[in-house]
Amino acid sequence: MLHFSMDEYQNRQARLIERMKEEKLDALMLFSQESMYWLTGYDTFGFCFFQCLVFTGEGEMRLLTRSADLRQARHTSTIENIVVWRDRGSADPVIELRDLLEDMDLLGAKIGVEWQTHGLTAANGKMVEERLGSFASLKDASLLVSMLRAVKSPAEITQIREAARLADDAYREMLPLVRPGADEAELLATLQGSVLKNGGDYPANPFILGSGDDALLCRYKSGRSRLKESDQLTVEWAGVKAQYHAALMRTIILGQPSERHLELHAAAVEALEAVEKAMRPGQTFGDVFDAHAAVMEAHDLARHRLSACGYSLGARYAPSWMDAPMFMSGNQTEIQPDMTLFAHMIIMDSESGTAMTLGRTYLTTNGAPEPFSRLSLDLEVVGG
Numbered sequence: 001m002l003h004f005s006m007d008e009y010q011n012r013q014a015r016l017i018e019r020m021k022e023e024k025l026d027a028l029m030l031f032s033q034e035s036m037y038w039l040t041g042y043d044t045f046g047f048c049f050f051q052c053l054v055f056t057g058e059g060e061m062r063l064l065t066r067s068a069d070l071r072q073a074r075h076t077s078t079i080e081n082i083v084v085w086r087d088r089g090s091a092d093p094v095i096e097l098r099d100l101l102e103d104m105d106l107l108g109a110k111i112g113v114e115w116q117t118h119g120l121t122a123a124n125g126k127m128v129e130e131r132l133g134s135f136a137s138l139k140d141a142s143l144l145v146s147m148l149r150a151v152k153s154p155a156e157i158t159q160i161r162e163a164a165r166l167a168d169d170a171y172r173e174m175l176p177l178v179r180p181g182a183d184e185a186e187l188l189a190t191l192q193g194s195v196l197k198n199g200g201d202y203p204a205n206p207f208i209l210g211s212g213d214d215a216l217l218c219r220y221k222s223g224r225s226r227l228k229e230s231d232q233l234t235v236e237w238a239g240v241k242a243q244y245h246a247a248l249m250r251t252i253i254l255g256q257p258s259e260r261h262l263e264l265h266a267a268a269v270e271a272l273e274a275v276e277k278a279m280r281p282g283q284t285f286g287d288v289f290d291a292h293a294a295v296m297e298a299h300d301l302a303r304h305r306l307s308a309c310g311y312s313l314g315a316r317y318a319p320s321w322m323d324a325p326m327f328m329s330g331n332q333t334e335i336q337p338d339m340t341l342f343a344h345m346i347i348m349d350s351e352s353g354t355a356m357t358l359g360r361t362y363l364t365t366n367g368a369p370e371p372f373s374r375l376s377l378d379l380e381v382v383g384g
Contacts, residue, residue, distance in 0.1 A: 023112065023139075
């Protein structure tokens with residue numbers, strides 16, 4: 001059950017081998033589930049336990065995982081050689097990984113390691129370093145696959161276009177339910193239910209939906225409220241297809257918008273337009289952030305904005321759909337064509353209790369970026 005053709009996976013592996021040659025790496029120990037999925041199709045949430053995909057400069061692959069994921073790997077991936085470490089009181093998967101590396105003739109080799117991933121806990125990382133540090137030369141390769149994944153193939157872009165359609169449709173299905181007295185639970189259920197019933201997947205992190213004071217939050221929290229006659233509702237959600245995300249963000253106003261709401265929305269639109277002008281080849285991720293920050297500062301909103309204004313999006317797993325690189329000050333990573341990037345303008349004025357957000361996902365090109373979403377950037381006002 002593969003989401004892409006064998007040619008697609010072979011092209012990805014060839015790109016990775018070239019990068020490994022440039023970095024003079026004999027092999028990689030991949031702990032990031034995103035890397036495994038991109039390289040082979042392997043699709044699981046079993047990365048919460050110890051597992052590792054070893055990939056050599058000759059393209060040989062071996063997966064070390066638990067018995068619960070044996071069939072998962074066989075069913076969803078191109079991996080043929082799967083080694084199972086067994087759960088028991090004396091289990092030591094790192095020793096079994098060392099044995100696997102020895103069997104692959106990697107003693108003394110230069111091996112890149114994905115240290116910076118949720119798929120490798122600090123405790124397991126310490127064991128890998130302690131027990132394999134004398135076996136091979138371990139080098140940090142945390143972002144090697146991530147940066148390859150940042151530039152999407154035509155087949156990946158097709159999946160993201162479908163994810164964007166799911167996101168737009170989910171919003172259109174939810175919007176008529178936004179009314180005074182509406183339960184936030186109903187709105188969340190409609191958003192997520194729309195994505196799932198139309199063939200999408202669960203997102204890598206929960207959707208964000210909050211009204212009143214909760215509209216100023218940038219994270220999901222438990223607990224539900226009912227919308228008031230005069231209210232503000234912040235929503236961040238994503239369409240997801242084959243684990244690929246297309247995110248959107250909006251603040252909806254119930255009743256008459258305040259002058260502050262109108263001021264912040266105008267600033268958000270201006271900042272997003274400035275970001276779009278900067279989001280093109282020849283510019284950096286830091287340049288994009290600076291374009292956003294300049295508009296915020298011109299509107300005296302520096303203390304109400306965040307220290308980042310977006311990030312790369314693609315195939316991601318829990319706990320977050322945020323991917324590298326990120327739009328933040330000083331990030332010298334260059335914009336390239338065929339990146340899929342989420343830009344969010346988040347303005348939270350805690351002094352007046354006013355929230356305003358605006359965000360959408362783009363495809364970079366040789367010129368201006370293309371927004372995936374067809375939703376308007378106008379301020380959404382219900383019952384005003």
